[in-house]
Amino acid sequence: MSCADGQETTGDDGRHCFGKREDIIQAKRVVKLVNGRDVLVLHHEGTFYALDVHCYHSGGNLALGDIEEFGGRLCIVCPWHKYKITLLEGEGMYQPVDPSVKPPRPGPWTSKGVKQRVHSVTESNGYIYVTFNPSTEPIESDCYQTEKYRATRAKMQLQKKK
Numbered sequence: 524m525s526c527a528d529g530q531e532t533t534g535d536d537g538r539h540c541f542g543k544r545e546d547i548i549q550a551k552r553v554v555k556l557v558n559g560r561d562v563l564v565l566h567h568e569g570t571f572y573a574l575d576v577h578c579y580h581s582g583g584n585l586a587l588g589d590i591e592e593f594g595g596r597l598c599i600v601c602p603w604h605k606y607k608i609t610l611l612e613g614e615g616m617y618q619p620v621d622p623s624v625k626p627p628r629p630g631p632w633t634s635k636g637v638k639q640r641v642h643s644v645t646e647s648n649g650y651i652y653v654t655f656n657p658s659t660e661p662i663e664s665d666c667y668q669t670e671k672y673r674a675t676r677a678k679m680q681l682q683k684k685k
């Protein structure tokens with residue numbers, strides 16, 4: 524079994540194959556469940572990015588998010604409540620409002636810190652590989668990467684179809 528067979532593989536180096544470079548470019552976004560994580564790989568303007576697909580705020584599907592710049596940083600915008608997440612670092616972005624300024628006006632785009640787990644992407648022989656973020660520090664989006672959440676989500680989707 525190998526990446527070239529179209530099979531999901533994990534090498535000795537811990538890299539997970541996500542598929543052919545050209546196929547991902549064409550699809551623009553690919554989501555795979557690998558080793559208990561739902562991971563999104565996307566291609567945007569010549570660069571590949573990888574991050575957990577469920578938004579840290581409430582589990583929104585980031586595979587459906589638009590990509591825009593905020594404060595000069597490239598972000599994915601969650602389709603559920605429009606939270607902005609930097610693609611490279613997984614930082615939540617917001618505009619603080621100074622209550623002493625009247626009328627209140629949003630300030631400059633500011634980071635809330637890392638909220639979404641992002642992963643590194645490499646390319647080899649025409650295939651795209653993801654190496655999971657090794658940080659042992661919990662990251663908010665981790666809470667949506669459990670079997671329990673997956674089961675709840677599947678149940679919700681079934682109910683929506685009824």
Ligand code: FES
Nearest residue numbers: 578581583601604
């Ligand atoms: Fe993503 Fe709320 S679930 S912004």
